[in-house]
Amino acid sequence: MTWLVWRQHRNQAYIAAAALALFAVVMLITGRQMASQYHSALISCAATHTCSDLATTLNLGSPVLFLLINLTLLVPCLLGVFWGGPLVARELETGTAQFAWTQSISRSRWLAIKVGWAMLAAAAWGGAVSALVTWWSSPVNALQHQNFRAGQFDVQGIVPVSYALFAVALGIAAGAVLRRTVPALATTIGVFVALRVVIASYVRPHYMTAVTKTYRLAFAHPMPSIPGSYWQVSRGIVGPGGQAASSAAHSGVGVSINGTLVTLPPACNSLLSQDPPKIFSCLAAHGYRAFITYQPANRYWAFQGIEAGIFALLAAALVAVSVIVVLRRDA
Amino acid sequence: MMASSDPAVIQTRALSKRYRTVAALTDCTITVPEGRISALIGPNGAGKTTLLRLLAGLARPTGGDIAVLGTAPRPDPAFLAGIGFLAQEIPLYRRMSAADHIRIGAHLNARWDGTSVRQRLEGLGIPLGQAVGTLSGGQRAQLALALTLAKRPRLLLLDEPVAALDPLARRQFLAHLAEAAAGGGLTVLLSSHLLSDLERICDHLVLLAGSRVQLCGDVDALLAEHQILVGPRKDTTAIERDHTLVHAVRTPRQTTLLIRRNGPVIDPAFETADVSLEELVLGYMGQHADGPSPAHLSAIGGDQ
Numbered sequence A: 001m002t003w004l005v006w007r008q009h010r011n012q013a014y015i016a017a018a019a020l021a022l023f024a025v026v027m028l029i030t031g032r033q034m035a036s037q038y039h040s041a042l043i044s045c046a047a048t049h050t051c052s053d054l055a056t057t058l059n060l061g062s063p064v065l066f067l068l069i070n071l072t073l074l075v076p077c078l079l080g081v082f083w084g085g086p087l088v089a090r091e092l093e094t095g096t097a098q099f100a101w102t103q104s105i106s107r108s109r110w111l112a113i114k115v116g117w118a119m120l121a122a123a124a125w126g127g128a129v130s131a132l133v134t135w136w137s138s139p140v141n142a143l144q145h146q147n148f149r150a151g152q153f154d155v156q157g158i159v160p161v162s163y164a165l166f167a168v169a170l171g172i173a174a175g176a177v178l179r180r181t182v183p184a185l186a187t188t189i190g191v192f193v194a195l196r197v198v199i200a201s202y203v204r205p206h207y208m209t210a211v212t213k214t215y216r217l218a219f220a221h222p223m224p225s226i227p228g229s230y231w232q233v234s235r236g237i238v239g240p241g242g243q244a245a246s247s248a249a250h251s252g253v254g255v256s257i258n259g260t261l262v263t264l265p266p267a268c269n270s271l272l273s274q275d276p277p278k279i280f281s282c283l284a285a286h287g288y289r290a291f292i293t294y295q296p297a298n299r300y301w302a303f304q305g306i307e308a309g310i311f312a313l314l315a316a317a318l319v320a321v322s323v324i325v326v327l328r329r330d331a
Numbered sequence B: 001m002m003a004s005s006d007p008a009v010i011q012t013r014a015l016s017k018r019y020r021t022v023a024a025l026t027d028c029t030i031t032v033p034e035g036r037i038s039a040l041i042g043p044n045g046a047g048k049t050t051l052l053r054l055l056a057g058l059a060r061p062t063g064g065d066i067a068v069l070g071t072a073p074r075p076d077p078a079f080l081a082g083i084g085f086l087a088q089e090i091p092l093y094r095r096m097s098a099a100d101h102i103r104i105g106a107h108l109n110a111r112w113d114g115t116s117v118r119q120r121l122e123g124l125g126i127p128l129g130q131a132v133g134t135l136s137g138g139q140r141a142q143l144a145l146a147l148t149l150a151k152r153p154r155l156l157l158l159d160e161p162v163a164a165l166d167p168l169a170r171r172q173f174l175a176h177l178a179e180a181a182a183g184g185g186l187t188v189l190l191s192s193h194l195l196s197d198l199e200r201i202c203d204h205l206v207l208l209a210g211s212r213v214q215l216c217g218d219v220d221a222l223l224a225e226h227q228i229l230v231g232p233r234k235d236t237t238a239i240e241r242d243h244t245l246v247h248a249v250r251t252p253r254q255t256t257l258l259i260r261r262n263g264p265v266i267d268p269a270f271e272t273a274d275v276s277l278e279e280l281v282l283g284y285m286g287q288h289a290d291g292p293s294p295a296h297l298s299a300i301g302g303d304q
Helices: A002-048 A051-057 A063-094 A096-100 A107-144 A159-178 A181-206 A276-285 A297-328 B048-056 B098-108 B114-124 B137-150 B167-182 B219-225 B237-242 B277-290 B294-303
Strands: A211-216 A231-238 A254-257 A260-263 A289-295 B008-019 B022-028 B031-033 B037-041 B063-068 B083-086 B155-158 B187-192 B204-209 B212-218 B226-232 B244-250 B254-260 B271-273
Touching: A002 A051, A002 A063, A002 A107, A002 B098, A051 A107, A063 A096, A063 A107, A063 A159, A063 A181, A107 A159, A107 A297, A159 A181, A159 A297, A181 A297, A231 A260, A254 A276, B008 B048, B008 B187, B022 B048, B031 B187, B031 B204, B037 B048, B037 B167, B048 B063, B048 B083, B048 B155, B048 B187, B083 B137, B098 B114, B098 B137, B114 B137, B137 B155, B137 B167, B155 B167, B167 B187, B204 B219, B204 B277, B212 B219, B212 B277, B219 B226, B219 B277, B226 B277, B244 B277, B254 B277
Parallel strands: B022 B212, B037 B187, B037 B204, B083 B155, B155 B187
Antiparallel strands: A211 A289, A231 A289, A254 A260, B008 B022, B008 B031, B008 B063, B204 B212, B226 B254, B226 B271, B244 B254
16 A cells, blocks of 8 residues: 555655755755854954844845745645645545555555555655754844744744644545545645634734733833843833723823823823923833733743644644545545 | 345345435345346436445445345455456546556455456557556556456446447457456446447346336346237236236237236237347336336336
8 A cells, every 4th residue: 555655646755855855955055154154253243242233233144045934834735735635535536546445455544554654744844844944044043033933933843844744634634525636725725824824823922821021111212131032922011000001091192102002191291392202201200111021932842832732633633534534425 | 036046246135325315226125146247237327336336335325235245345355355346437547557556456455366467458458558548448448357357356346347438349348357257256247228238248137227126137037037918909907917017018009018927928819929138128117217107116016
């Protein structure tokens, strides 16, 4: 059966291997250049004590390379479309399932081996791409501290493996249920993109309760230093006693400070025309404080693990659906 | 039901299959003894494909019982090793060669005779290395039959295997099949909507029409049980009472009756004649196509 799976999909495997090899060459060459560029920049900035500005002065990579990195977001979806979708659907559509299912092999074994290899290949391929991107990005991560940002979190670490497993399982299940290749592919793309967007935007920020730090309002609005690649969830100003800064407690003038609408206490009103910078100290004196809510940098792998777990569970559920549908339904 | 001592390879009782609101097969009771080449005849949509798929375990019945080779069809290696199934559209992997298919068979079957397929294809001049999608319909059908036979099945289920073939390919295909069956130990059930396709090789008949079995039995026995009566236009109530009327053609000058005999016919007004297989099949199909009268309905009920 393994031989049949290989014979059916070897062309796809060759194409995928060639694409991966090409991608690896680009990543390895440019990654090495970028790493040495970063290290020499570190040495020269240490000499001039300007390393704190390095994030703004040093330009790593090129727009084309970052586009390529962003394109790896599509890898799981492509695997779902080219490997997952047709796996069962094409056999049902062309009738070859009837050929396979009347050889001396049980349907469950046929499905298990097909699904097993497809998932294994997806995990290996998704993992290889992710490993290359993660390694390539290490100077960028060290420089920019934006590991949590969408477009970086989603293409590095272990989550791409889980996305690939999910996408392939989704393709297989859609094919088993719909029994036709093209609708299965369309469903795979639609559901995958929708679910990824929903989870990344609405679920991911809540995997763990965010940490809130409040600090004194001042004109230059300096932030307390937070180490590493933390993930800022929100930032703003709170009124006295934690109430909203725009609360109607004062029927004063509303001003927007760093994106937060603040209703000025009457005492601070006059400063608006006389000496605007002093509004900060006036607000601080009236109990207003600045805050930042964030996920600390050391939660990065916990977040990767939680997200990878969610998609792996969804993948397992979809495989179960495929098994039930293939075994229960008539050929 | 049949005067045969051979053990039954196929036995169904009140078998039914419904697809949502459509009855594909209704109350189907048939027996096919070992060693027969049985023709499954019926118009398009009669339920032939459904019956074959139920027998192969590709579909599950919604009612009744099936025993194939002594067990209920199920998708496990022990059952599947005993049957060979060939679907109507001859599904093979179009981009793979015949040699690839022979290897697939070797991987998926514990009992596999790849040499026989090679020999058969070489004998027919069918290229082994060429993608199956580029072969002609006749070549594909021959390949599929050879692959099905390479499992050394005890029961071969073939769904309209010759429908898409030209007369020469049809002849070769049936010759191949007859040769395989002559080896012994093989029972064949093959369907067609045309009796003439299968008449030469089959010795058993299952006739389906309108999702129901109209006739099932050994060809010789069926022919012996039926008779054609030709006589003047007159009242046939007496004959209908003693025998089972299958089909009647009445013109102003004469009456032609196809009956299932219950004993000798003693009406000097009628001439008796032996019935041919084609007349028998057309009689039962025509009966169904005309829309059965109440008398005919009871006749069908009596049959089955």
